[in-house]
Amino acid sequence: MNDVDARMDRLRRAARYRYQQLVDSEIERGSLDPDEVREERRLLQAADVAAHARAQIEQAERRGAFEGNPYHGKPLPGNDGRHDPDWWIKSKIEREDIRGIAPPALSLRTEDAELDAHLDDLSVETDVRAVLEDFNARVKEARRQLLGGPPVVTPLRDVDEELSRWRDRRQARQQADARAAAERAAASEDRPRRWWQRRR
Incomplete structure (x- = not known):
């Protein structure tokens, strides 16, 4: 030394x-x-x-600390060969449907998946347009953030195209409702009347 x-x-x-x-x-x-x-x-x-x-x-x-652990001896779900340090929190958010605390990338992805159903609940076109514009604004804002976390991969929605799709879905629902109502009316006319329903 x-x-x-x-x-x-x-x-x-x-x-x-x-x-x-x-x-x-x-x-x-x-x-x-x-x-x-x-x-x-x-x-x-x-x-x-x-x-x-x-x-x-x-x-x-x-x-016996691992008793009842659903992942004991099995590969972790969603692990496609890439290392994701946030896998546990992402799966917990999805499993327990936690909202409001997730990073924008995850919450916007969930909202994007449910957006069509939310739009179908609206009955006024101006409301649909307002929801789509708000969604696009939040996606743009999340892409500009420099806070880290998972990347924002949620696509922007084309407002005019989404409005056209919303109108088509609404028209299809109205036609299906009209057919169902006509079938119910036809079925009620075909049924024989009970003695208390007969006219005198």
Whole structure:
């Protein structure tokens, strides 16, 4: 060992000693939990962290910590080979239908999937146009944000084309309702009348 290596080794040992003294003083003051510190020290001393992780998983399996876990021994859903650090929160938002707290990319995607049904509930064309323009404005605003998170891939809606589709769907519903009403009327005329319904 040359002089530089020996000096670096002394500096490392001194730094470890100072860190140890600082941790011990924080434990005495009560700002650090001694059990957590002991566990952290044990982890740092472990030669093979992967072996330690495997041992922890095996201990948890023996304790039954994974009982009832739907993903135990199976690949995670939605994992198509790409790493997505937000997979868990995305699946929770979808599974529990959480609204209002999701990042704009996710909430706009959900809203886009349900937009046609929402538009079909409206009866005035100006309301449909207003909803579409508001949706497009929020998609544009979400694309301009620099807050991070998943990218916004929701497409803008062509207002005139969507209005035309809304009119077609509305006309088809009205025709289906008229046919159903005519069939009900025809069915009620074909039924024989009961004695209390007969005219005198």
